[in-house]
Amino acid sequence: MSGPRPRSEASRATSPGQDSATDVVRWAAFSCVLVPVVLLWYGSSLAGAAGTALGLAAVTAVCRILLRQSERGAARLRAEERAPRRVTHHGRPHSGQHRAGAGARRGGRHSGGNTPVG
Known part of the structure; x- marks a missing residue:
């Protein structure tokens, strides 16, 4: 029997957007x-008509660029969600980034912290 083949889940997720x-x-x-x-x-x-056409073409080009960037970002997000996560020795998923507290810096020069200027 030949008939329409069901699309895979991955193609359904990317195709509508x-x-x-x-x-x-x-x-x-x-x-x-x-x-x-x-x-x-x-x-x-x-x-006037030519100016309008140029303006619309410029807006269309910018919107196309922004849509493509958005599609790439969404595809990257989906790929990250599908990627297996590593588990640290604490049993929590490893995000790939170290999350230090606010203001915690290692090395480098420091501007003097919270000293008032005056």
């Missing part, structure tokens, strides 16, 4: 063309 981001970028690119055409149709100047 990527599809929606791609759809947003496609609609934005479409509006970069549609809005100036409508402006020209209703009697706006060519320079």
Whole structure:
């Protein structure tokens, strides 16, 4: 029997976000063309329509960059969640970072702490 194969859990987790981001970028690119055409149709100047198209294209490019960064960050987070955690000798999960208290520094130069300036 051949039929649609179920997608794996990993592809289901990544696909909807990527599809929606791609759809947003496609609609934005479409509006970069549609809005100036409508402006020209209703009697706006060519320079005004071209300026609007450039502005929309710039906003679309910035949004696309931000969406891609967000997707990469989300993928990195999912990868970290799936990665097995090491357990320390205390029996607690090891986060990979040492968590010292606020203001605890080791080595280096210190500015003098909490002495008032005056």
